[in-house]
Amino acid sequence: MSSSTTTSVHANSPESSRSAPGVPAFSPLYQQIKSLLLQSLQRSEWKPGELIPSEMELSSRYSVSQGTVRKAIDELASENILTRKQGKGTYVATHAETQVQYRFLQLVPDVGDRNQEGPAGRQVLDCKKTRASAEIAKLLQIATGEPVIHARRVLSFLNKPTILEEIWLPGIPFKGLTAERLSLHQGPLYALFETEFGVRMVRASEKLKAVTANESQSELLQIPVATPLLSVERVAFTYKDVPMELRRALYLTNTHHYHNELG
Amino acid sequence: MSSSTTTSVHANSPESSRSAPGVPAFSPLYQQIKSLLLQSLQRSEWKPGELIPSEMELSSRYSVSQGTVRKAIDELASENILTRKQGKGTYVATHAETQVQYRFLQLVPDVGDRNQEGPAGRQVLDCKKTRASAEIAKLLQIATGEPVIHARRVLSFLNKPTILEEIWLPGIPFKGLTAERLSLHQGPLYALFETEFGVRMVRASEKLKAVTANESQSELLQIPVATPLLSVERVAFTYKDVPMELRRALYLTNTHHYHNELG
DNA sequence: CAGTGGTCTAGACCACTGG
DNA sequence: CAGTGGTCTAGACCACTGC
Structure with missing residues (x-):
């Protein structure tokens, strides 16, 4: 859509109603963004404790609005995969620095x-x-x-x-x-x-x-x-x-x- | 602000920076809306299983945008207090009708x-x-x-x-x-x-x-x-x-x- | 001060429900 | 068809961080 080097998203637009019944149909944009972010995390593009790119940068990288990136990050934050800090940025969550020792020990x-x-x-x-x-x-x-x-x-x-x-x-x-x-x-x-x-x-x-x-x-x-x-x-x-x-x-x-x- | 009979919100605007240190300061609008919705639930204004007013109606009732009501409802839905159904409306969650028996029994x-x-x-x-x-x-x-x-x-x-x-x-x-x-x-x-x-x-x-x-x-x-x-x-x-x-x-x-x- | 996330708005369009 | 929630956008302003 633009001349950028970015992975293209937006594969959802026309004739949407002919997917096989029972198939999850195509996912909303913010879910695709979320999935892309998870891929980057999985291949350690950003490591635990590090800062990920800002919402503005991600939104231009993926050619979507800031609000859409925001919703993707919101979900990842609610799953404790990312943590946001106002004024600083969004970090990859980590067990290393957290004051709450024993994330899973109840x-x-x-x-x-x-x-x-x-x-x-x-x-x-x-x-x-x-x-x-x-x-x-x-x-x-x-x-x-x-x-x-x-x-x-x-x-x-x-x-x-x-x-x-x-x-x-x-x-x-x-x-x-x-x-x-x-x-x-x-x-x-x-x-x-x-x-x-x-x-x-x-x-x-x-x-x-x-x-x-x-x-x-x-x-x-x-x-x-x-x-x-x-x-x-x-x-x-x-x-x-x-x-x-x-x-x-x-x-x-x-x-x-x-x-x-x-x- | 208008001639409506609605509880006024918007108590946050001017001179916001003189609350006592440590006090949670004033909450964002959508948190106030969430709190109002919880009050209505608490006093059984809408009972378990019932439909609550639409987002449009709530937004005009509280004189905020639909997006703000939406964010409040989003949180309540994520806490399993409300459940949304596309095309129908938003319901008060209930143990009675849920197919998942034993909400808390693990x-x-x-x-x-x-x-x-x-x-x-x-x-x-x-x-x-x-x-x-x-x-x-x-x-x-x-x-x-x-x-x-x-x-x-x-x-x-x-x-x-x-x-x-x-x-x-x-x-x-x-x-x-x-x-x-x-x-x-x-x-x-x-x-x-x-x-x-x-x-x-x-x-x-x-x-x-x-x-x-x-x-x-x-x-x-x-x-x-x-x-x-x-x-x-x-x-x-x-x-x-x-x-x-x-x-x-x-x-x-x-x-x-x-x-x-x-x- | 500029840059970040956080909130709020307004409007557009889509997908689903029911009459 | 009208009404509902679901998605996406664009832009404004606020609050916090660090230089």
Whole structure:
């Protein structure tokens, strides 16, 4: 439409009513823009914590009005994928700088102000390269037998072991992750994933059950056998709903609880 | 500003920079409109399931542009307080008609398609008028000793007792709720609350822990003593964050799990 | 001061609903 | 067909940031 070097959008205009019935028809402009922005994020054109181009620049780049870009960014901001700062610009959201540690950890102390009890103590039990079982592969949407990294940790609050967790990561994007790097790292794992591997987790899906501790679990958490524990299976996703992590954790809930807000 | 009978808005214009520091300053127009809409909902001017006035009518009623009304409604729709239907209008959201039964119940079967196993079996154990203990009163934000209604139920899926729950409701808004009405009612309790008492729950806050069944609990759920159970304490709120219900439930999670999506 | 996002307006056209 | 919400535009002004 213009002489710019820009990807053309606007593929929607005439004879719109002849798409197959049941097909989502064509999406509104702002959805196409949103999709383009997600593509740029996916290919790390703008990295977590960085400033993306201004609304004006994007609107001219895509040859749409500022309002249309705005609506696309609005949605991404409401999904915590971008964050806007008046007077400065729009940033790619990040786990690294956020004061709210533990974006996905819903475990909070029964009493006491926040989830501030000093950063949790971490103890890495092991971290090995292995191959995905059928079950793990299905959850990570990879092929059975593909390389995966498997780690186990204990997290403590106030020096009390509270969380026992296993983590599975696809081997390719996380190549080079070792037990030492896990142990040396301070702060949320998701920050490490961003800075070291360029993988940003955007959302997660969890399944919770109540279970009781077996012998090895009770030893690691220093509790009696048969203590009730909250079992949490979490799959975390990057952009475009690509699964990138599986966690299976056991939470000790005698001094903490899992908090959830239902909208 | 005009000769209309409308509540005046627009109280923001001049000398805006002399509010006390820390005070939220004055809110944008669309927030004021949103607040006015919430007031109308709160005083049941439009009831659950009903159509609210069109955007054009609201914009002339409040003497703002359609776009401003639109932004206010957008937010209410994203909070599941209103639902828009193209070509028809904007409705007050309701638990009664929604095909998604159990707005706040996150318990789903481990296998099987949906939460469709026929509507759950309900058995009301008791339902009594009593007075709020200090603990209950605090959670419902009423005074200790105020009248409350206390009920206990068992819910079954596929004829298996699965949920044992206690419910506390403030006595005033729910005056007249009896065990019979509870027993006779089909479908989600929240639908009954809307149709019979004009109380619509908008959001809820939950605390989860893992526990084990004691003797009376194991009898009611027909399970062995010390079976692990998911303990869920839920406070549900109407418009404007007024708490209207407290539930304490025990979920049997051997064939079901608690599902949660983290944004 | 210029540049950013944030709000508000006015008007155009589209897509869907129902009579 | 008229009425509704859904999209898109263009332009104005405000509030905040940093130089």
